[in-house]
Amino acid sequence: MPERSIHAHVVAQNQRKVLFTAGPASLLDENLLGLRPCFGRGDTDYQQVETAVLSALKAMTGHAHIARLQGSASLALEIASLNFLYGKVLVIDSGYYAQRLVSFAHMAQRNAGEVSLVTVCDWQQLTKVEGHFDWVVACYTETSAGLLLPIADLRALADRVGAQLMLDATASIGLEADHHLADVIAYSSCKGLFGLTGAAFVAFHQPPKHAVDSFYLNLNTHLERGMTGPYHAIASLYEVLPKHDDLREAVFINKAQMLKKIAGYATHPLQYQPVLCTWVDAKVTSQATQAVLYAPRGMQRGSVVCHLGEAHLGSQAQGEILDLLELQP
Template sequence: MIKNKDDKTLRIMIDFCATIIHHGHIRLIKKAKEYFINHNTIIIIGLSTDDEIIKHKGYQSELDFNHRKEVLEALRDVDEVIPTPWDITNVILDTYNIDYLIHGSDNQNDADNTITFSRTKGVSSNKLRKRTVNSIVQKRNSSKIMFTPGPSNMSYLNMFDLKGVFGRGDEEYTHIEALVLNNILNLTGHDKIVRFQGGGTTAIDIATSNIVLGKILIIDSGYYSRRLEVIISNKLKMLPDTTFKVIKYKDIEGEMAVNNTYDWVATAYAETADAFLCDIELLKSLSDSKKAKLFLDATASINLEPNHDLADACTFSSCKGLGGLTGAGFITYKDAAYKPERRGDVPFTMDIDTHINKLYTGPYHAICSLYSISKDFKNITKNVKQSKAAFLEKYKDRIIRSTSDQPLISTLIEVNNIESNKNVVLYQPRTAPENTAVICHFGDMFTNEKDIGKIYDALIIE
């Protein structure tokens, strides 16, 4: 602190951008006032102009100069507000007869008689912008509650991580994509990952045109595994060396007693529409007994269920258990699973090498939406698991399947009618028994821990 040795009035400048005025600015003004004990002081705010903010920060301030000036002039400890350039120099100090310049600990000004104070922890204009985006997304999530399998509610990180990107020559995007794809690959334990525009169905179509070939045993565990049969049967002429057989999931043990072999066993790990979870160990035992590789439609299981590494190839999308925006499909596989010499004559867009070599526009923004989220995918798993547990407890008398046969993504319950006192979107599965409903648990994917499960209060189930 500087004590008064004479009667001189000191002119103290504090330089700000103050694009979003917050308590950190107020505390710095108070610290400046208190620093000069018993002095007469004049507190002058050197406020960056709009043009300087655009030039150095790259965006237009939320409040223009005149409005920022008006707010600061209303503070009792502020005597003057003057327009200043970005860098405060001795020339500026001399021009306004400034005795001392005050700045936060991030000071980069080259001026004499500069005093710095520690920044207020936990607040900055950029942090407030993140909170603002979070508030907007929370508001939108709460105004329409989604009991759907994805996309469901959003994270502010989905929005905050969006930016202008391009697939070639953009080092920033190259870094983003490499990090995201590596984090996704870690969920599977596989060697390779391919990304492309589309979704889980696109991924299946490409995988069954390039990797899942030959003699295929499809396990019918519900609607989405039956979709595999449709996808493959529609292109058998294009894949002359591929054939398939379909058996019911309940017939797996009987099939294991049959002495025959396949190239692939294929199914959906988790059946969203039926709220049914396959026994991954059983599927692996079946594929081993058939000397086959295991393919999983993993859209409803990735980042939710364990042991995807038991499969040799998986397909999934960006907008379910990964928590991203729609628009990206993924194939992951072990090196030994891909035998390009076995492929038929597939169209350019179905050729996996087209996507490996990135020969057309990729799902850039869907990838960006996963940048921060992918650094800790397990938070999604934890939230969805906690949400499902809350639902199972609330409606324990209506649960149809045992918990060991249920996927984390959804629950099948007995109902006569479902209504709501709020704006909700219910899942309408393509197949479900009469007097039942399937409730999905992604609505709490990004909810604060203390509030998880409260969304079910919006349901009136009879």
């Protein structure tokens, strides 16, 4: 095979596949430039890489502590649920991924024994919540419905019922503001961070109050680096994060262009529009063989289009990939 540059390889790969899916984003030069031989102990080069990445992530979200682990955001959320949740837990139902949080809360109730009650509230009924809770759990951006729950509303609800706030930040990290308003968040290395898949993170203000009787599911095991970590996924973020502000502009540009494209179709009001994706009250199709469309889990009507497909262009993106899409009412 003839030699070619990393950039040429990335360009070729992004031309053969156009993503309208929820993450990972399109391939970046930086994803590959960050890769290197790694080991978690005695490797001073990797220790510098990991320290820089975790410090940048804590600065991005405003949290004092962060744990990294191999796996998906689902695993991070399961670990966060087991380690942090206790007492009365209120879960805000906004769609498929929020309903998964309900299952994690029930799992924590069964297995960790610290949760006494799990209550579920529809996201449109927040003002009707009464009583005291110890935790409010929600999904900041619900990709299954193309829905953003304003974090200020979630924080206000948690304060009103005397609770701490835990968020699934998988689809909001790197794109939405004010994650520091949540006491605990969990997310992955891809989607709005633009890293390779394989790393997950739990960030928090204060350590959990109880310990989980499990080696792998105990948060301290990951904080103490008790097993092989997501070395290469973190290495991919090492080159990405210094350029993150520019790269994320591609998502904002595509989002703005998508809202223009669907102006004639009913959709969520602006305050409920996430940056990552857009719900369309129409069937979205494409004649382009390289287009990969998003099929949200549990969606009953319409389509969701995600806006990570031109991340490699950064602020030079123009949303041209949206021309590949067709809308059928």
